[in-house]
Amino acid sequence: MIFWVQQKRWLLIALAVGAILYFFVPHPQSLSLEAYHILIIMLMTLIMILKEPIPLPAIALQVIFWQVIIGGSTPNEVGGYFMSDAVFFMMGSLMLAVAIVSQGLDKRLALFLVSLTGNRTWRIVAGFTLTAALLSSVIGPHLVTAILLPVALTLIRFSPDRGKGLVALSAALLFAIAYGANVGSIGTPSGGPRNVIMMNYWQEFAFTSLSYLGWIRRVYPMVLLEIPFSVWIILKTFPPEQQHMDSAVRHLLVEVRRDGKISPAQGLTLVLLALMLLGWVFFGEQLGMGTIALIGVFLFMVTGLVQWKEISAGVNWGVVLLFASTISIGVQMKNTGAAIWLAEGSVSILGSLLPNLDWVRAILSVGLSVGMANLISPSATVAVAGPIVLNLGGDPILLGLASVIASAFGYFTAVAAPACTIIYSSGLVKAPDFLKAGWKMALMSILSLTVIALFWWPLFS
Template sequence: MSTVTARPRVRLPRLTLVQRLGLLLGSIAFLVPLLIRIPGLEPAGHRMLAIFLLAILFWVTEAIPLYATAVLVILLQVLMLSDQALVGGAGALPPAATYFATLANPVIILFLGGFLIADGAHKFGLDRSLAAVMLRPFAGNARLSLLGLMIITALLSMFVSNTATTATMFAVVIPILAALPAGSARTGVALAIPIAANIGGIGTPVGSPPNAIALGALEAAGQGISFIGWMLLAVPLMVVVLLFSWWFLSRRYIAADTPMSLELSADFDRSPAAMIFYLVAGTTVLLWLTEPLHGISSSTVGFLPVVALLATQVMGAEDIKRLQWPVLWLVAGGIALGAGIGKSGLDVWLLGLVAWETLPLTLMMVLLVGVSVGLSTVISHSAAANLLVPLTLSLAVGLPIDPTAVGVMVALACALGMALPISTPPNAIAYATGEVPTSEMIVSGVVIGGFGALLLALVMPTLWGVLGLL
C-alpha cells in the first residue's frame, strides 16, 4: 500500500496588537478623505490623501510587510488615480503605466545591479577576503584595530547592503570578540560594526534604500544626480561621522591597553568564474565612478553586471532568487507614492497647511533632519524615506532651498536613526550577539546620530554651496 505524504500546512503569521491596530486605523484613515469633503483639496487629492494616510499607518505599524504596503500603494494608485480608475470624477488622470513603470524605474535597475554584485561578492568570498587583507595594517593596537574594523565595514557597506556587510563582518570579528575580556571592550567592538555599516551606507547611491528613494524622487523632479555626484555630497559627511564614532566608541569602551588580535587569512577564489566576476564588478564600479567622463548613466551601468554575469553563467537562477526583491519593491512603492503626491496636487495642499516661509532657513533644516532621524529610529529607514522625501521635495519648490540638497539631506538623515535594536537590521544583528545592552545602543545611537544630524543640518549645506556641488 502506498503512503501519501501529507502536504505541510502553510500557517499565517500571528499579528501583534500593534499590527492589528495598524490595520484598523489604516483602514479608517483610508476611508475618511473619501467620505469627507476637505476644503481646498481636489478630488484626486482626496484619493491620494487616502492612500498616503494608509501607507503611513501601515508602514509605521508594519501591519503588513513593508514591501506589501509598497505594492498596495501602486495598485491603489492604478485603481483610483489612473486612466483605469474604477470611479471617475477626478479629472484628467495619468496612464496606469505611470505607476507600473516605477517597478522598472532606472533607480530600481541601478539597485538591481548593485544587489547582484553584492551577492556575487559573498558567493565568491570576496567580501571576507578583502576585509582580511585591509585589516592587516591595523593590527597591534586595540583602538587602531577598532578603527580598521569600522573603516572596512563602512567601505564594504558603500557597495554591499548594510545587513549583508554586518553579517559578514560579524563572521570576521566573532573570534576577536571571544578573545577579548568580557565587558565594555566587547560591547564597543560589537557596536562598532552596525554603526559603521549604517554610516557607510550613505556613501553611494547603492549603499542603502533611502539613497535610491531620494535619487528616484529627484530624477522625477528633474534634479538627477550622478553616482559620483552623490559620493561627493555624502562621503565627506560619512568620513567625519565615522571618525567621530570611532573616537566616541574607543574612548567609552576600549581601554588603551586592551589586547586585540587580528590574525585573519585571505583566501581569494581564483576559479574562472570568480575571475570573470572580479572583472565585471571592477568594471562596473569604475564606470560608476567615472560617469562624468563617459556620460553613461549609473542605471545603465548598473544593468551591465546583470547581463554580463547571467550571460557568462557566472551567476544563475538561484542567485537571482536570492536578490533582495522586497527592497526593490519597497523603493518602487516610494517612487510611486512621490509621483502620486505630485500629480494629484496633494503636495501643494499639505504644504499650504503651514506657513513655512515664516520659519528661519536654519531652523527649517534642523527640523527636516531632526524629524527624519527621529522617525527612522522607530520605523524602517526605507519607510521613513518613502514618507518624507516626496513631501520635503515639494516643500523645497516654493522656498529658497535647493531641492537636491533637501532630498539628499533627508536620505542621509534617515541613515542616522540607529539608537534602538529595531532601528536597523545591523543593530538587530549586533543586539543578537548578547554583547550589546539596549541602554548602550541608545547612548551611542543618540550621541553619534545627534552629532551627524547637527553636522548635516548646519554645516553640510554651506559646504556643498562653497564647493559648488549644488
C-alpha cells in the same frame, strides 16, 4: 477570531483611519480630492510599514489597488509608477549582494584589515569603522555588514575571556561595523537605493541632476569627518574590556589563511566590481545607476560566478515590491499636488516660529528624514519624504542631499537601517545599546551636516 483581531489590529486601525478620513472628513479646500486620497493611502501604508501586521508584499499590493480604486489612476499608470531606475538599482544591489557574498571575499578582507590594524583593540575598532564606511559608500551597507560581521564574531569567539561576557568589546566591534556602514552609505550614489531615489526625483521633479563625482565632491568630506568621531563615540560608549586582542587575531589569521591564495573567481569578482564602479562614475547619469547594477548582475551570471537559483532564493522580492510601491506613492504625491501642499503647510507653520526661511527648510528636511528613518527604512523614508522636501522651495540639490544624508542617521533603533538590524540579529547587542550610542551619533552627525552645509556646500553654488 479574537486572536486574529489581536494580531491584525494595526491593519484594522490603518483601514479604520483610512475609512474615517475617506467617508467622514472633508478634504481641505486647498487640496484636490485626488491629492487628499493619496495622502490617505500614504498614511495607511506608513502605519502598516511601521507595525507590519501583514507581510510587506501584501502592503505593497494594497498600495496598487487603492491607487486605482480611490487614487484616480488607471492600472497602467500605477504600473508605470512602479518601475523606475531606483527600483532596478534596488533589485540589482540585492542580487549583487548574494553574488558577492558567495565568493568568500570576506576572508581576504579580514586578512587585509587585521594586517593594517594590528592587535590593539582601539585600532581594530577604528579599522572596522573605516572599512565599513569606505566600502559601504560604494557597495551599500547591507552587503558590507554581511561581509564584516563574521570577521567581528570570529574575533569575539576567539577572545580568551569570552566566558566573562565581553559585552562592551562585542558592542564596540559590532557598532563599529553598523555605524561605520551607516556613515559611509551617504558617500556616493551607489551607497544605497535611497541615494538613487533622490537622483531620480531630481531628474523627474526638479529637472536637475547631480553626477556620481558631483555627489562625492559634496558629500564625501562629511563621511571623512564623521569617521574619527564615530570611532571615538563607540569607544567611549562601549570601552572594551581588553586593550589587546592578540589571541583572537591569531585565531582569525589561522582561520582565513586556510583558504590559500586568491581564487580566479575571487579575482574576477573584483574585476567586475571595479568595472561597475567605473560604469557608475562615468555612465551613471546617462544609463542610470540601476541599469549598470543590472549589467553587473548579468555579468556575474554569465561568468558563472552565481546561479539564478542562489539569487532567487537570497533576494526578498517582496521588499522590492514594497520599495516600488513607496516610490509610486511619492510620484503620486508629486503629481496630485499633495507633496507641495504638505511642504507649503509645514513651511508656513514652522515659518511663523523661525524668521530665517533657509533654516526652516533645513530643519524640515532633516527633521522629517531623521524621524521617519528611525521608524521605517531609509529608502521608504526618502521615497515618501523626498517629494515633500523637494517642494519646500529652496535649492533642490542641497535640500535633497540634506534629506538623504539625514535618512542615514538611523542610529536609535535596530529597525532603522539594514546594518543595525543585522548586528541586532547576532544577539550580542540589545535594543537599549542603540539608544545609548545612537543619540551621540545623531548629535555628531547633525553637527557634521551643519558644518558641511554652512562651510562646504556654498563653495559649489
